Amino acid sequence: MIRTDDQLRFALRAMLRQRFRTIMQLIAMSIGVLAVVLLTGLGEGGRQYVLGEFSSLGKDVLIMLPGRKETSGGMPPLSGEGTRDITLQDAQSLLRLPEVERVAPLIVGNSEISRGSLSRESLVLGTNQAFFDIRQMKLARGQALPLLPLDQPSPVCVIGDTLRKELFAAESPLGQWLGVDAYRCRVIGVLEDTGTGLGMNMSDALILPVASAMQIFNTQGMFRVMIDVRAAQGVARITNDIEQLMTERRNGLLDVTIVTPDSIMRAFDNVLSIMTFAIAGIGAISLFVAGVLIMNMTLITVSQRTAEIGLLKALGAASHEVRSLFILEAVMMSLLGGGLGLSLAQLCLWGARLRFPDIPFAAPLWASAAALGIAMLCGLLFSWIPANRAASQAPVLALQHQNGK
Amino acid sequence: MSDALIRVNGVNKTFLLGNEPVHALNNIQLQIQSGEYLSVMGPSGSGKSTLLNMLGLLDVPDNGEYWLAGADTVPMDEEQRALYRRQQIGFVFQSYHLIPRLSAAENIELPLILAGIAPAERKKRLQPIIEKLGLDSRAGHLPNQLSGGQRQRVAIGRAIIMKPHLLLADEPTGNLDSSSGAEVVALLEELNNEGITLVVVTHDADLGQRAKRRIRMVDGVIVQDEKNAGANA
Numbered sequence: 001m002i003r004t005d006d007q008l009r010f011a012l013r014a015m016l017r018q019r020f021r022t023i024m025q026l027i028a029m030s031i032g033v034l035a036v037v038l039l040t041g042l043g044e045g046g047r048q049y050v051l052g053e054f055s056s057l058g059k060d061v062l063i064m065l066p067g068r069k070e071t072s073g074g075m076p077p078l079s080g081e082g083t084r085d086i087t088l089q090d091a092q093s094l095l096r097l098p099e100v101e102r103v104a105p106l107i108v109g110n111s112e113i114s115r116g117s118l119s120r121e122s123l124v125l126g127t128n129q130a131f132f133d134i135r136q137m138k139l140a141r142g143q144a145l146p147l148l149p150l151d152q153p154s155p156v157c158v159i160g161d162t163l164r165k166e167l168f169a170a171e172s173p174l175g176q177w178l179g180v181d182a183y184r185c186r187v188i189g190v191l192e193d194t195g196t197g198l199g200m201n202m203s204d205a206l207i208l209p210v211a212s213a214m215q216i217f218n219t220q221g222m223f224r225v226m227i228d229v230r231a232a233q234g235v236a237r238i239t240n241d242i243e244q245l246m247t248e249r250r251n252g253l254l255d256v257t258i259v260t261p262d263s264i265m266r267a268f269d270n271v272l273s274i275m276t277f278a279i280a281g282i283g284a285i286s287l288f289v290a291g292v293l294i295m296n297m298t299l300i301t302v303s304q305r306t307a308e309i310g311l312l313k314a315l316g317a318a319s320h321e322v323r324s325l326f327i328l329e330a331v332m333m334s335l336l337g338g339g340l341g342l343s344l345a346q347l348c349l350w351g352a353r354l355r356f357p358d359i360p361f362a363a364p365l366w367a368s369a370a371a372l373g374i375a376m377l378c379g380l381l382f383s384w385i386p387a388n389r390a391a392s393q394a395p396v397l398a399l400q401h402q403n404g405k
Numbered sequence: 406m407s408d409a410l411i412r413v414n415g416v417n418k419t420f421l422l423g424n425e426p427v428h429a430l431n432n433i434q435l436q437i438q439s440g441e442y443l444s445v446m447g448p449s450g451s452g453k454s455t456l457l458n459m460l461g462l463l464d465v466p467d468n469g470e471y472w473l474a475g476a477d478t479v480p481m482d483e484e485q486r487a488l489y490r491r492q493q494i495g496f497v498f499q500s501y502h503l504i505p506r507l508s509a510a511e512n513i514e515l516p517l518i519l520a521g522i523a524p525a526e527r528k529k530r531l532q533p534i535i536e537k538l539g540l541d542s543r544a545g546h547l548p549n550q551l552s553g554g555q556r557q558r559v560a561i562g563r564a565i566i567m568k569p570h571l572l573l574a575d576e577p578t579g580n581l582d583s584s585s586g587a588e589v590v591a592l593l594e595e596l597n598n599e600g601i602t603l604v605v606v607t608h609d610a611d612l613g614q615r616a617k618r619r620i621r622m623v624d625g626v627i628v629q630d631e632k633n634a635g636a637n638a
């Protein structure tokens with residue numbers, strides 16, 4: 001029986017002294033693993049990014065909109081063509097429910113924003129301070145809307161970063177007056193530039209108190225009411241409580257719709273599951289390519305050594321010993337190549353995260369595990385097949401095999 | 406003689422060349438005593454290598470008996486035959502069959518490694534053989550840095566390091582020029598003088614004549630088996 005340390009030394013020598021062959025095989029292995037991990041890592045990063053964008057509302061936020069549509073599980077009605085307005089008092093009343101923590105009413109419109117001779121058509125949001133917390137918006141300068149009773153207008157506003165650049169360029173906007181149609185307000189804060197998100201783009205927007213917006217747009221009805229709830233109660237129960245309250249306030253007729261984050265997510269389920277499929281497909285294809293690559297390389301290198309296998313047997317090694325020598329070498333090679341590929345992939349993903357900090361590029365665990373598994377399996381299987389064939393032959397047949405054929 | 410090292414009885418081996426069966430060994434009867442020096446000659450394709458491979462347990466006959474050191478090897482399984490090859494038989498090939506990535510010393514050491522012998526003991530056995538082969542200055546060289554004669558000496562070192570009873574050489578000088586061929590022959594004969602049983606397959610009539618017993622094969626049949634009555638007692 002060959003001693004274990006001799007087996008290791010034999011395999012190590014085979015790898016170290018045939019560097020070209022070893023390097024070629026390591027390249028095949030690591031490129032295979034690299035491809036799988038890197039591609040799925042990039043894909044998964046994109047998926048997570050989209051997922052994050054859709055769930056940026058926060059888990060515990062319900063949205064109430066005017067009108068009642070019996071939806072059959074599809075998109076909730078996004079156009080707020082309700083029969084009756086949701087009033088400020090409706091919004092205010094929600095705070096009486098113990099599960100409701102904060103309420104942010106929302107009015108949306110477009111207005112001409114002007115400063116001196118500069119003017120620009122832009123998105124105008126009427127809301128309150130709670131909106132900033134619920135949307136987790138950060139301020140680059142100044143402050144958010146002040147804490148006011150909902151029905152009290154105030155000539156202040158917060159603007160998005162793009163709007164600031166266009167109207168103020170390098171000047172400081174804080175304390176400056178802007179015109180919003182015929183209305184005037186003073187800039188008290190600037191939003192942080194968060195890049196382009198998938199939701200509402202706030203960098204173009206002007207935000208002012210909801211009562212002010214009601215005057216500008218001459219309306220009583222809210223476009224949306226965002227409700228921040230204590231989710232411990234269970235979203236379904238809270239939704240029920242809110243619906244009950246609204247029914248009471250509206251003479252027994254429920255004509256508002258409550259949208260939960262779940263139903264929003266469900267609406268985008270198709271998109272997400274297609275992306276998941278695409279990533280799995282990318283993973284599967286690159287796994288297959290990696291497998292073929294590794295298969296070819298190992299088949300060639302082990303077949304080239306049929307004569308060596310015959311020789312070892314002629315010198316008195318048992319078939320199973322010869323087999324285990326070659327398997328050991330294949331294990332070492334696969335581990336090394338797989339590890340190399342994995343590290344390279346992590347390095348690339350790390351680089352990608354540095355370059356695009358918004359997108360969480362990271363390979364899913366299943367991809368790394370499958371890549372490593374396939375690399376090991378192919379490396380082992382396809383060195384085992386020729387090694388086993390040569391080892392089971394009469395030694396003379398293996399010996400007659402010409403080197404390199 | 407019941408204490409013969411080798412007793413071959415009615416052995417046949419047939420190969421299929423295309424659809425044609427080739428009777429490479431045809432009812433072979435052969436006995437070899439321990440310590441004999443035998444040459445096998447004959448035209449190309451007459452079955453000399455097939456006979457030697459069969460004697461070396463590198464190949465199995467289709468039928469018949471092959472007794473080696475008191476045991477019939479034909480019914481043995483491959484693992485048992487491997488054990489016999491390791492302990493009883495040394496083989497020298499025309500094309501050396503050295504492992505190219507291993508140095509001369511490592512190639513010679515290989516059978517000891519396969520037998521699971523500890524490194525200290527291996528070193529003890531290796532040194533005298535390297536000296537005997539005159540490979541002292543070449544021990545660390547790779548095969549492709551050695552001449553043909555040196556390579557064949559390495560192969561002989563590898564064949565005898567396990568101290569086998571039987572040394573089989575298939576055209577050991579076939580790839581060598583005459584002077585290095587003569588060196589290799591001298592080495593083999595020296596080993597025979599020390600007691601090893603030597604069987605040499607050769608095309609070289611001069612080399613064949615040096616053996617004390619000479620076998621001639623034609624078409625898988627032993628047609629002649631003569632001994633130097635005077636030289637070998």
Ligand SMILES: Nc1ncnc2c1ncn2[C@@H]1O[C@H](COP(=O)(O)OP(=O)(O)OP(=O)(O)O)[C@@H](O)[C@H]1O
Nearest residue numbers: 420421422427429448449450451452453454455456
């Ligand atoms: N593996 C094999 N498959 C098919 N035929 C074989 C095989 N090995 C040997 N033969 C055939 O068996 C016969 C004997 O071959 P062998 O190699 O023993 O001859 P040989 O006497 O050694 O010839 P040479 O002097 O050329 O080496 C030949 O006809 C050869 O073609």
Ligand SMILES: [Mg+2]
Nearest residue numbers: 453454455575
């Ligand atoms: Mg031959």
